[in-house]
Amino acid sequence: MKKAAYPPLLFALTGVVIGAAVLANFNDFWNGLAPKATALSLDGKQTKPEAEAPQVSESQILPTTSTVSEQKPSGDTSGSKSKLWSYQPVDAPTIPVVKNQNWVRTPIDAFVLAPLEAKGLSPSTDADRATYIRRATLDVWGLIPTPEEVANFVNDTAPDAYEKLADKLLASPHYGERQARRWLDLARYSDSAGFTLDDTRPNMWRYRDYVINAFNQDKPYSRFIQEQLAGDEIAPGDQDALIATGFLRGYPDDPFSRLVVDRKYISTTDITDTVGEVFLGSTVGCARCHNHKFDKISQKDYFSLQAFFANLSASDKIPAAIGPQEIEYRNKLAKWEAASQGTRAKLKALLDPIRQKATNYFRERYTKDVQASLNKPRQQWSPHDRWVNHWFSEAFTERSLREWLQDTAKDKNAPGYDPKNPERYKQYLALQEELKKFDALKPNGSDTISGMTELGYTDAPPTRVLFGGILDRPLEEVQPAFPEALSSEKPVIVPTAFSSGRRTALANWIADQKNPLTARVFVNRIWEQYFGRGIVETVSDFGKAGTKPTNPKLLDYIAGNFVKNNWSVKKLHRQILLSSVYRQSSAHRDDVHQADPENKLLAVFPRKRLEAEEIRDSLLVASGKLEEKVGGPSVFPPIPGNLGVGDKWVVSKDAQDHNRRSLYIFTRSSVPYPLLESFDMASAQHVHHKREVTTTPLQALTLLNSDIVLDWSQALAGRVIRETGSNEIAQLDRLYQILFARAPDDTEKSTLRTFLDRQEQVIKEKALTGKFEISVPTGLKDIKDLNPIRAAAFVDLVHTVANSNDFAYRF
Numbered sequence: 001m002k003k004a005a006y007p008p009l010l011f012a013l014t015g016v017v018i019g020a021a022v023l024a025n026f027n028d029f030w031n032g033l034a035p036k037a038t039a040l041s042l043d044g045k046q047t048k049p050e051a052e053a054p055q056v057s058e059s060q061i062l063p064t065t066s067t068v069s070e071q072k073p074s075g076d077t078s079g080s081k082s083k084l085w086s087y088q089p090v091d092a093p094t095i096p097v098v099k100n101q102n103w104v105r106t107p108i109d110a111f112v113l114a115p116l117e118a119k120g121l122s123p124s125t126d127a128d129r130a131t132y133i134r135r136a137t138l139d140v141w142g143l144i145p146t147p148e149e150v151a152n153f154v155n156d157t158a159p160d161a162y163e164k165l166a167d168k169l170l171a172s173p174h175y176g177e178r179q180a181r182r183w184l185d186l187a188r189y190s191d192s193a194g195f196t197l198d199d200t201r202p203n204m205w206r207y208r209d210y211v212i213n214a215f216n217q218d219k220p221y222s223r224f225i226q227e228q229l230a231g232d233e234i235a236p237g238d239q240d241a242l243i244a245t246g247f248l249r250g251y252p253d254d255p256f257s258r259l260v261v262d263r264k265y266i267s268t269t270d271i272t273d274t275v276g277e278v279f280l281g282s283t284v285g286c287a288r289c290h291n292h293k294f295d296k297i298s299q300k301d302y303f304s305l306q307a308f309f310a311n312l313s314a315s316d317k318i319p320a321a322i323g324p325q326e327i328e329y330r331n332k333l334a335k336w337e338a339a340s341q342g343t344r345a346k347l348k349a350l351l352d353p354i355r356q357k358a359t360n361y362f363r364e365r366y367t368k369d370v371q372a373s374l375n376k377p378r379q380q381w382s383p384h385d386r387w388v389n390h391w392f393s394e395a396f397t398e399r400s401l402r403e404w405l406q407d408t409a410k411d412k413n414a415p416g417y418d419p420k421n422p423e424r425y426k427q428y429l430a431l432q433e434e435l436k437k438f439d440a441l442k443p444n445g446s447d448t449i450s451g452m453t454e455l456g457y458t459d460a461p462p463t464r465v466l467f468g469g470i471l472d473r474p475l476e477e478v479q480p481a482f483p484e485a486l487s488s489e490k491p492v493i494v495p496t497a498f499s500s501g502r503r504t505a506l507a508n509w510i511a512d513q514k515n516p517l518t519a520r521v522f523v524n525r526i527w528e529q530y531f532g533r534g535i536v537e538t539v540s541d542f543g544k545a546g547t548k549p550t551n552p553k554l555l556d557y558i559a560g561n562f563v564k565n566n567w568s569v570k571k572l573h574r575q576i577l578l579s580s581v582y583r584q585s586s587a588h589r590d591d592v593h594q595a596d597p598e599n600k601l602l603a604v605f606p607r608k609r610l611e612a613e614e615i616r617d618s619l620l621v622a623s624g625k626l627e628e629k630v631g632g633p634s635v636f637p638p639i640p641g642n643l644g645v646g647d648k649w650v651v652s653k654d655a656q657d658h659n660r661r662s663l664y665i666f667t668r669s670s671v672p673y674p675l676l677e678s679f680d681m682a683s684a685q686h687v688h689h690k691r692e693v694t695t696t697p698l699q700a701l702t703l704l705n706s707d708i709v710l711d712w713s714q715a716l717a718g719r720v721i722r723e724t725g726s727n728e729i730a731q732l733d734r735l736y737q738i739l740f741a742r743a744p745d746d747t748e749k750s751t752l753r754t755f756l757d758r759q760e761q762v763i764k765e766k767a768l769t770g771k772f773e774i775s776v777p778t779g780l781k782d783i784k785d786l787n788p789i790r791a792a793a794f795v796d797l798v799h800t801v802a803n804s805n806d807f808a809y810r811f
Helices: 016-023 107-118 129-141 147-154 161-171 173-186 205-216 221-234 239-244 260-280 299-309 324-339 341-364 368-375 383-395 398-410 421-436 502-510 518-531 552-564 569-577 590-595 612-623 655-659 697-705 707-724 728-740 746-767 788-801
Strands: 313-319 448-453 463-466 474-478
Touching: 107 552, 129 147, 129 161, 129 173, 129 569, 147 728, 161 173, 161 569, 173 205, 173 569, 205 239, 205 448, 221 239, 221 448, 221 502, 221 518, 239 448, 260 299, 260 368, 260 383, 260 502, 260 518, 299 463, 299 474, 299 502, 313 383, 324 341, 341 368, 341 398, 341 421, 368 383, 398 421, 518 552, 518 569, 552 569, 612 707, 697 707, 707 728, 707 788, 728 746, 728 788, 746 788
Parallel strands: none
Antiparallel strands: 313 448, 463 474
16 A cells, blocks of 8 residues: 555654653334234224235336336326436446547446546556555445455456456445445434433334344335335335335434424435435435525425324334344343332332323323324324324333323423322432442343334325424315326325335335435445445435536436436445446545546546544454444444433444444444544535545544543554564564555654654653553463563554554545
């Protein structure tokens, strides 16, 4: 790997005194998952015989087939009001004829090379193999390769060495983990509900694992879309498809809000906006309050799109199919229940006498229209009433009882005040403290699913255009429809026995290969992942306010080829990995900088700062500590003790969980994991389109002062010594091979050895004071011949090198 044009270390090796000083301180409505389509009511009973449930036809689920050259926008946009480039059919462009045919390894290269040659530029030479494998492994896996993997590829003389490497990378479970992280950014994934309480959502990890598996199995992207939007409709009885609707369930939520109807409107709005941005690259949310200022999307279009989701209800209590994880969870839960049985029995006896009063109190705190729905006989429920009653059944929990008991114990004017409640509340708090003694036995995870369904009914509440987007100013009613600027096609909605069928119609339209936006938007996201900039730079805005594609023919070629390859995401990645444009060197070129200062034409491969998760996970790989278990409930690694977040972050008991990939760290909206937050991790509060790259002193200080990073540096130092022995030159070579996939040059070796000598002297001088601590390598069995002062200096060197630009960037 060639060195960066700038000094390789973020911290000058000459600043040893400062460095040493700092381093020294381091059964509800779903009665089981049915194997076949079953119409369910809120209490889990069948509302119709199973035999009456019509099966969804294949034509409802899968898009029709046609060749790319035949494509027109869905329904034919010849009557479209918009001439916007992104709303036009995906073209099947002719591969350009270029002069330098030897450089063209894939059709992608010809589309990149043609504009370069037109500008009188030539592409860069290939990067060396070590650089390439580090680059590709980071891009596909989110991890650095091992020195052995680098050596095997560098020494592979087979003509298909690059193809074998690409296939290996794409076949690994790490591929799905890396791609899942990028998708979860878009899905506003969080293990908590957000808002003030930010309660834990114990089931959302199942959606995360669904995404990992979908990428690893190379699930066609069209099917991936359909399952996330309508999995419960198109594949009844398929647990994975139901879990996929976690994409819709991921909206921030406040289950204790008194504004129940407002809450439903807010959540449906979030779903609509997210679907528009993620799948269509369209800022449809701008049309909620007024006709879109730039794109031809009207308010009517917006609420017609929202109508597809009008009958949705969320549930976090759907029983999961019993597998190894559920068995383990239930076994641990049984132990907790047995140990805490006496305390819980006392709590039940204390709360049962007030349960009905508390229920009545919570009913009465809502607006009159909500109370009317709650008090209405079941046989008279409208679709809206069903949603309200289902919501209340999910929202009313023991916390509700506690809140009522607390209110009526402290406030004599509170509704339902009972003079016995102060003593009850005192007993309640004492029993809760007693119950905490058994927290160590509580299992992590769940045996339930969070998803979206329509509660076993086909009729949906009405959707109306809202004046200014204001809920209490409804105008005309609208039916589900696609935005007129995109399509004149009318949705074909076929209700099932248990659902409206609306979302299936929407999912099929989005996943139809004739849709002008879907493939373009997705392949552009993948291009941005590899090259740091999309062909359309505004990756989630393909409208008039977004940027135009720098290479429209390239975009349409990749999009069309993606569809022709049955929406295979792995084939898309493979084509990019094997292209000449991806193999290029990232070395600076004056001629390119002058002619194309932003490198939009890609005559040079763009350098890229590693994402937050790549930095942390690669440090774990380097230290030999990465726990490679795939999937399962989210974990809580240690965080700084002074963060002060109370029970919002309870460190996982199993120390192995502390070294899981960053993908598996619990994502709490109100408490981002500090190490990742410093390096611009995705916000769980909204759709996160693109990772930003900031450069701040906090990043350097985080890596320098973090006890966790120091611990990994000690482990890495120990690993290097174990693998090389006492030869310091071999140690320096191995350190660079692990972190940078290359050996240090002579200048770097001289600088590194000078640092070791000076750092050793600094530590010796501090030893004379008797007031210092040293960090020594860990993981060594035989230390009798180890010079502890020199070893401590080596740990400081490892820690500093791991903080370098050469590590934090991929070239």
